[in-house]
Amino acid sequence: MVKVLIAKPGLDGHDRGAKVVARAFEEAGAEVIYTGLQATPDEIAEIAAKEKVDAVGVSLLSGAHNTLMPKVVDKVKEKEGMDNTVFILGGIIPQQDIPGLMEKGVSGVFGPGTPLDEVTEFTFEQVALAKAEDMAEQALTDMANKASNI
């Protein structure tokens, strides 16, 4: 089962979107954890690592995305075994900010009006890709280990 953390970093209180998306993930068969409002990037990383989530969905409508989103990504990825976590971002994100956020490790940015299926399907696909990558990496390590045993 795919495990998703829906997070609201910063002081932004607009959580309608975060809650609706959380419910959509649950209905699509994922296990969902919601941070509630005002989660710090450190807290988000703690929960993500403790729950070993596959994806972190961040909701931001206050304009603080350029500051907070890269922090969330970095803090989560710093945790052991979390460097293939998928990050999605929802909210009011100006188009010109999206390339920069993608470069920082965000896989998808979803604005208001996005159909819920689009968000969940995209995320599941990305998680599947990330898992495949994990497996490939693991296989390579195993092979290397075996090779050194010979």
Next chain:
Amino acid sequence: MRPDHKRTKGELNMAEKKKHTTLSGYELKRVYTEDDIKGKDPKTQLGEPGHFPFTRGIREEMYRDGRLWTMGQYAGFASAEEANKRFRYIIDQGGTGFSVALDLPTQMGYDSDDTMSEGEVGKVGVAIDSLADIEALFKGIPFEQVRQIRTTANANSIIMLAFYVAFAKKNNIDPNTIGFFLQNDILKEYMCRGTYIFPPAAGVKLSVDVLEYCGKHLPHWTPIAVSGYHIRDAGATAAMELAFTLADMIEYYDAAVKRGVDIVAATANSYFFLGAQLDFLEEVAKYRAARRLYARIMKERYHVTAEEAQRLKIFAFTSGSALTAEQPINNIVRVAIQTMAAAAGGIQTFHASSYDEAISLPTQEAVTVSLRTQQIVGYESGLTETVDPLGGSYAVEALTNAIEEEVLALLETIEKNGGALKCIEEGFQQRMLADNAYKYQKSVDKKERIVVGVNEFKDGKPIEPAQFTVPEDVAIKQTAKINNLKAERDNERVKRALAAVEKAARNDENLGEYMIEAVSAYATLGEICGVLKEVYGKYTPMKIY
């Protein structure tokens, strides 16, 4: 539809839609007749405009005597200096009021240099750390031309009150001559808007302090605007919007009465802050039902006989959630429809959103269009020439009655379960809002509800880039300002003032006067809230979705 009718491209077959429901889910009949308002005596249900139960409006003449609603714009961003420029522009353009939008750290009691403020300073409003920022914010404003200054102060409302009073006193202005309008509704923050600081019971105490202080000293201020707007935008139906708002109001007014506050003096200028959604008839009915419910509650629950305190003044604000990022120019039409509903519904103060708000904070051009939209509805549409123009429409009266009945049922449930505060602590309202928001999104995804440009009539063009950007250096400037302030002010006076605030809070006194002294001494917002957190603790948010 005739069988030979050929549909043109871009015309949907509405017969394929299963239900004819309003935005709130009321099923509409093909036609309404007198049977639909049977048993409801128009004399008691409607009355005359300007008289109990005020269904038809709170003034006999409504807009006919040339006094339209107060046209305000939500403005205030980045630094106090920037916001000041926008305020002066609004007044120059014939606006009669404006809103001071506060950034999130200010709303939640953090100074701009706090680590919690990172990335948020000056983002959704202006950063206010001390009285020095208020002085910059209001520099050169011709107060004689301003009818109303609104502030989104809730958790910090008693402190914002103190800022304004201290500013007025320093400048030899009688604070009562400026119509300050405080939101001061903390309960909906726990339900949906999220800018709380202290636990709910302490939050209510501080809101009631403002009510009491204004009742005694600032009778021309609006001490509270009990807010349904955010509740609606968080997913409520029209009935939930009114019921949760009324339940919150009852929580505050009951507490005020318990303290011995003169309820007429404290509430005669209070407002309801409601949404203006797109379902035209339903919205008109909602404003009418709101006035009737309020008047009856004031009369029956609080035994208020003074008409000025039975009248519900409404501040309506076009729903932000109705705006689309796709084809944003279409939002001008949406806002015009919402404005017409509010005008036909007899509101007193209005804010029209700007068409680009689903993309970013509004540009000057978009702000001007939204002011012009109000002026066109007010001066050209003819809607303001007669009072309660849709009164007597079978459909509108039936909808008004339906909303009222549903609100009363919900109010009973909340009352039975211990009132608004208790229900919020248990997550009752939050659960209903989350459920309804999800239901709505599903209906849009399934195209049961059409949103032009979003799920139908799309043009395939990418979302436009934002035109308005906030400078990123506000936090640095504010931090420098705070450092200077702390070096220059009388720090002994600050210490004494903060100690007095803490003591008064522990003794459960009204904090008004203590706050005025603290801000006059240039204590910062963060310092004051820090002291109060020692007394009340901090609120831990719920995780309901």
